[in-house]
Amino acid sequence: MVWLCAALAGLAPPAHAHDAAPAAQASIAEQTDWGIAGKAGDATRTIPIRMTDDMRFTPDRLTVRSGETIRFVIKNAGKRLHEMVIGTPGVIAEHAALMKKFPKMEHAEAHMSHVRAGQAGEILWHFNRTGTFEFACLVGRHYEQGMRGTIEVKP
Numbered sequence: 539m540v541w542l543c544a545a546l547a548g549l550a551p552p553a554h555a556h557d558a559a560p561a562a563q564a565s566i567a568e569q570t571d572w573g574i575a576g577k578a579g580d581a582t583r584t585i586p587i588r589m590t591d592d593m594r595f596t597p598d599r600l601t602v603r604s605g606e607t608i609r610f611v612i613k614n615a616g617k618r619l620h621e622m623v624i625g626t627p628g629v630i631a632e633h634a635a636l637m638k639k640f641p642k643m644e645h646a647e648a649h650m651s652h653v654r655a656g657q658a659g660e661i662l663w664h665f666n667r668t669g670t671f672e673f674a675c676l677v678g679r680h681y682e683q684g685m686r687g688t689i690e691v692k693p
Contacts, residue, residue, distance in 0.1 A: 567648060571626050572671040573691075575648035576607035576662035584609040587673075589653065591616035593680050595673065598687035604668050610661040614653040620675045623650040624663060624689065630672045630681075637676045652677075665691045 567575040587610050588596040602608055614620050623633065637643060646652075651659035668691050675685040 569666075570649065571629075571667060572624060572649070572669070572689075573663050573665045573667055576609075576664040578609070578662055580607040580664065581609040581662060582606045584611055586610075587612045587622060589614050589616060589620040589622065589675065589685070591618055593675070593683040593685040595622070595675075595685065595687045600687065600689045602665050602689060602691050604665055604691055604693050607662065607664040610651070610663065612651050612653055612659045612661065614655055614657055614659075617655045619652065619654055619677055620680065620685070621650055621652040621677055622659070622661060622673050623676055624661065624671060624673045625649060626669075627672050630674050630676075630686070634674070634676050634681045637681075641678070665689075667691065668693050 583606070585597075585600060585608055589612065590596070610622065612622050623630065625633065649661065649663060651661050653659040671689045671691065673687050673689060674681050
């Protein structure tokens, strides 16, 4: 039984704690209420996102069309670890509450990018659901300090 658990553990996708940022993140594409992981060759446009230690994203309001695959190039212009996580308002709030309770919780998904100070990360996301979604930094108390934005997906 122990060997089975050890073998299955090797099949898990890479994960990390909020105090570490992996060089590359991989995850299985899974349909969510706010879209699905995109493919690089399908990107219809690139949107640069800047994160700073004053707990802000620039820009913090985005509009995309349903069917677009967006390449977010996320630059951490600060001196602290930051992240960009995309989701519904409910999913973001749940994840924020979980991170408060378990700040070292390991996780890595296609809809998030953890970026070390002075570095850049990327999210490729296919928006196939209309609505208003959020993006946020859930490291430390960054979310509570206002590090969030909105994505309006129009038909």
